[in-house]
Amino acid sequence: MSEIQMVWLAICVALVFFMQAGFAFLEAGAARAKNAVNVMMKNYMDMCLGALVFWGIGYGLMYGQSIAGWIGFSGFFPEELAGSNAMHLAYQTMFAATAATIVSGAVAERMHFAAYLIFSAMVTGIVYPIFGSWVWNENGWLARLGFFDFAGSTVVHSVGGWCSLAGISALGPRLGRYSRSGEIREIPGHNLPLVVLGAFILWLGWFGFNGGSIRSLQQDDLGLVLFNTHLGGGAGALGAMALLAWKGQPILVSRTVNGSIAGLVSITAGVVNFSPFAALLVGAVGGMLYCIGVDALDKRQLDDAVGAVSVHGISGAWGTLAVALFSRGDFQWHSLLIQFYGIIACFLWAFPLAFCLFKILDKALGIRASTLHEQRGLDYTEHYEIAYPEFQRRLDDSKA
Amino acid sequence: MMMDAYQRRRLAARACFKPYLNPAQLDEAIRTLDLGYQTDSPTAMIGYVKLISTQYGIDEVTRKALHSQLYQLLQQPLSYFETPAIAEPAPPAETKAIEDQTPPANPPVQSPPHVNLFTILAQQIVSQCDSVELLEIVCDLCKSQKQPLDTIKRWQARPDDYSWAVELSPAALTTLVHWLYTAVCELCGPIDADRAFHEALATCQKHPDAKQFAPANFF
Secondary structure, three states: OOHHHHHHHHHHHHHHHHHHHHHHHHHHHHOOHHHHHHHHHHHHHHHHHHHHHHHHHHHHHHHOOEEOOOEEOOOOOOOOOOOOHHHHHHHHHHHHHHHHHHHHHHOOOOEOHHHHHHHHHHHHHHHHHHHHHHHHOOOOHHHHHOOOOOOOHHHHHHHHHHHHHHHHHHHOOOOOOEOOOOOEOOOOOOOHHHHHHHHHHHHHHHHHHHHOOOOOOOOOOHHHHHHHHHHHHHHHHHHHHHHHHHOOOOOOHHHHHHHHHHHHHHHHOOOOOOOHHHHHHHHHHHHHHHHHHHHHHHHOOOOOOOOHHHHHHHHHHHHHHHHHHOOOOOOOHHHHHHHHHHHHHHHHHHHHHHHHHHHHHHHHOOOEOOHHHHHHOHHHHHHOOOOOOOOOOOOOOOOO | OOOOHHHHHHHHHHHHHOOOOOHHHHHHHHHHHHHHOOOOOHHHHHHHHHHHHHHOOOOHHHHHHHHHHHHHHHHOOHHHHHOHHHHOOOOOOOOOOOOOOOOOOOOOOOOOHHHHHHHHHHHHHHHOOOHHHHHHHHHHHHHHOOOOOHHHHHHHHOOOOOHHHHHOOHHHHHHHHHHHHHHHHHHHOHHHHHHHHHHHHHHHHOOHHHHOOOHHHHO
16 A cells, blocks of 8 residues: 555545444434433543454454455454554445444334443444455455445445444334324434534545545545535435425425435445436435435335435445446446445445344343333433523423 | 401301301311411411311311312402301302402312322313223223223213212322323324323312322322
8 A cells, every 4th residue: 555545445444434423423312312421421531432342352253364255364453564464454444333323213212221232242243344354354255246336335334334224223212203003203313513514524435434444546536536425415305405405394404415325325435436417316316215215115114214214225235226227437237236236245244233233232231221211311311411501301200 | 349368268267167167166276376376378278277176186188178268268258258158168250250360270178189189180181181092092091901991981071070089099090190191192193292281280289178189109
């Protein structure tokens, strides 16, 4: 790796790290005030715990010497890191934390903190790195088949999305989210400006997320990657807005910014290969699919507090398929089938494993906060702190 | 003609303490009122009730009930004190429903403060929902937690009657409040549930019994 590329990758490490703040703001703003601290803590600890777990176990599983292309098994707790390996480890550690933190938003407002931490460690230590080894380990079986995911639409985002789906299935919806007759009730977030700020930060970080995944400055066009990333984000928002307008629904800021994030997720798999027009299309469709996905989940009474399953799971799958649909050169059915195969493999790996982990944690510790704690807010019941002590309305405040 | 404030206080105090004091003691209590308690402020009235109760050995449970009784009596018009019923020691069971911002509708006589406050809170919440469906959900919650159903069944049979609440401890009423909250969440959604409970809590906090038992303790 050239020196200038090392410097660029170092900047990307910081940018992807900063995406964690974006996730924290977006998720906290989309939750109620009484759960803001809990959401922030989960995001913060994803980074803290993820760093240790991925360094210790995940990196070896993902990039160690591969056993038949299924799992790496060397380089655990690496102490000696030659050449650019340390930079690579630092960069990949940020990706691992991203995969885990996607789940925190989906399960917000009703999951025990301790149970979440354990699950987060499992994602960064087992779920994410093993699938990652199939795609990004040079001997990974999916990689050898020709499956391509440039920066992680499937490897990072869909893994996070399907783990989120497992989480919301195991936990159940928030209190009162759906009536007994199936009526869907919105639970608005407490701070929409925070949601938008979070989306801006994620978008900023995405330049590092995609830009840092280039093979080299000579082999890949960094400028195209960055520009396509930007187009994908913008088109995602516009796609979501267009669909909402067409359906006659209000154009909500939360849907718009999530559409943008869905566009960024979609573009991630093929950003290095797409033309700008293709990037625009892929992003726009990603934004639309997010809106459709959210409604579909609500119809099935699967309560996703921030739309993580739709943004990361569904749009990630779309982006991965789009690699074959919009690649430069001739369209090949074989490539499309391989991409589809990889998407299915990701779902079949991540969802059942995550669901089993949630069920085991439920038996061992209990994953769902009680309705009493849900009423009081997880900030107080899990962390003994209030996010806004000076002006938060609380039923149990005798001075209210 | 507007009732003289002094006269109203004397009439209310006489009606309040008549069951517990002999005529001489009652006259003395009225003299004490005239000399030292010439405002309607809750602090003054609570202080007055405490003094008379201590002086004449009225037990604490009764004393606490007398706070709310005196408060209610002070709201009544002159005509109320002219009715034969008020000559009897019975509390104002026929008291008309108090408006929205002032509690309570008909709390049980001589009931502890936490019971009075629970009654106010529950009445206000139940009045905003379909009581049948609401109590059905409360019943389901009780069953799911394998708790005895007697209380809930009594409540379901007569949603406006809260006399059963006197038998329950503050902890038991807290559990009921939480079930009520959960039921309202299921029926109306968490946003409407929070709004309804905040309003009900605000109403409870204006009641004199709120000085004896903080309504926030229910949560």
